[in-house]
Amino acid sequence: MSTTTDALQAQLLSWRQSFDQSFTEPREKADWGDTWDVLGIRIANEPFALHLDDLAGLLPAMTPAPYPADAAALLGLIGYRGQVLPLYDLRALLGRGASTTPRWWAIVRATPLALAFEGFDGQWRLPPQDRLQQDNAASDSGSDWTVRAGGELRPLIPLAPLVERLTATLAGGRDAASAHPKA
């Protein structure tokens, strides 16, 4: 019991020192340099990563408001900071089937929409040696990069092409609806 207590005391001390250290470091160190902030997520029990620059927010999943539409990946509508955003299933968008229980929502910065996914592993700031560029054709998620974070290799999901594809699909559907209005 005392051994466990000693270990906890030591851990507490190390945390205290780390916390204090963050205040003693010089300002120049605050320059992040060439680092990427990534978010580790889990889709169909497989590790993936999202670039933090592509996102405007992260929040735990709640019950979305259902919205009748033809889009297969659309889960409903959500409210975020006074905005109504469509919620899409990221797994369905990646072509891996529908999510069973999406527990997290990520708000996309470039376009007003939200993506639901199943698991959230953490957030990391990655140096260049943890970023691997790969052949685009080799990835089923259309990713150019793979990152090493949390002890695993994670394909970095590029949200911009995904959003473009979705937008194009929605635009095509809207054009078709306007060309053939229902009676």
Added chain:
Amino acid sequence: MWTFGRKLTVGFALSFALLLLIGLLSYRGVEVLTNTSYQVTRTHQVLSDIASLMSAMKDAETGQRGFMLTGDETYLDPYRAASTEIPRLLAELRSLIRDNPSQQTRLNQAAVMIDSLMALHKERIEMRRTGSEEATLRQIKTGDGKRRMDELRAIIDQMEQEETDLLRERAREVEATASGVRSAIGWGTAAGLILVLVAALVLNRALSGQVGAAVLHVQRSAAELQAAANQQAAGARETATSMTEISTTISELLATSRQIADSAQRVVQIAEQTASSARGGEGTLQGARDTIAAMRRQIDQVVGHMLDLGQKSQRIGVVLDLVGELAEQTNILAINATIEATVAGDAGRRFGVVADEIRKLADRMTASTKEIRLQIDDVRGAVNTTVMATEAGSKAVDAGARQFDDVAATFARIAGLVVTTTDAAREIELSTKQQATAVEQLNIALSNTAQASRETETSSGQTSQTATELAQTSRQLLSLVQAQSA
């Protein structure tokens, strides 16, 4: 079957008899030869004396004639010598032939003739001295002297012939006696050799046969005796060893008996103490009952505390869930702050650092809550186990309380039985003391037996030594009587 001594006696007796016979015969022969030799010597002496007598007579006659022819007195010297010699010779002859009557007769005749002749010579000498030479010559011419001398010669010749015959006869006797002695010595030696050979053969056969067989028998008997003595010595040694071991065992048994007696005595004392303790055990039993009741209450309190502890652990879990939730929300906030800082560009970088530190704290808090959750779960598991164990202990205490009454009853019975045990222990003590005495006597008897065994071993060793010496003597005796068997 003749004995060896009888054969030796007979052999030596025969040899003795034969030697005695040969000795007797030889002695007798030598005796005869000696006598004959004496007789021959005497005969030769007789012949010599006869010849001397005859010579003296001739000297007397010659002297007488010379005197008569010459009248010279010097011619009478032979006569005078003969006159003194003749009587001595006659006396000597008489003594020599006294065992021969015929020779004595002849000697008497010769003596008469000699006296007659000597008287004639004397007469004529006197005549010559007194008369004339012619008268003397006439007297000679008568021939009376010659006739008387011839007659004497005849008698003397007869005597010589007689003695010569005697010599021949004694030579024959000597020859016969010598032949007998030779025969006796030759045949006796041959018989003695045969007897010695026969005796040697018989004795050799007897020695090598009877004595050899007897010696072999003695040798075998000695070997058997030695083997028996060795066996007896080994048996005695084993017996002595066994006796010593038994004695040691009995000594240990004796010590054990004494220990048993002491133990029995202590058992008696302890049984008496036990009886007194059992009698005074009622108060102790009541105290034990109270102690069990107090234990029951304490166990109930422990159960209550444990249940309380479990509830508190549950509450800690709820609080921990709260903390975990807060940590997660803090984490999300930190991530969102980071996102906002990223959106703000360079201006938001410092804020991003703070947000990052906040996120790290939230991560650590999450990890800590997980660890605390595990600890709490362990505590709750331990509490559950303790509660169950305490419940079992409570039931065991109840069962113990019930069994305690049985123990009290049993104690009462034990108090009764202890009295019986005390009596039995006293009997055991008495019997063990008697047993110890008997074992001491047995030990003394065994010591005596071991001593007797050692003495038997010693005497067996001496017997074995004697048998060895006997066998050695037998071998030596056998080598004496049977050289080839060696």
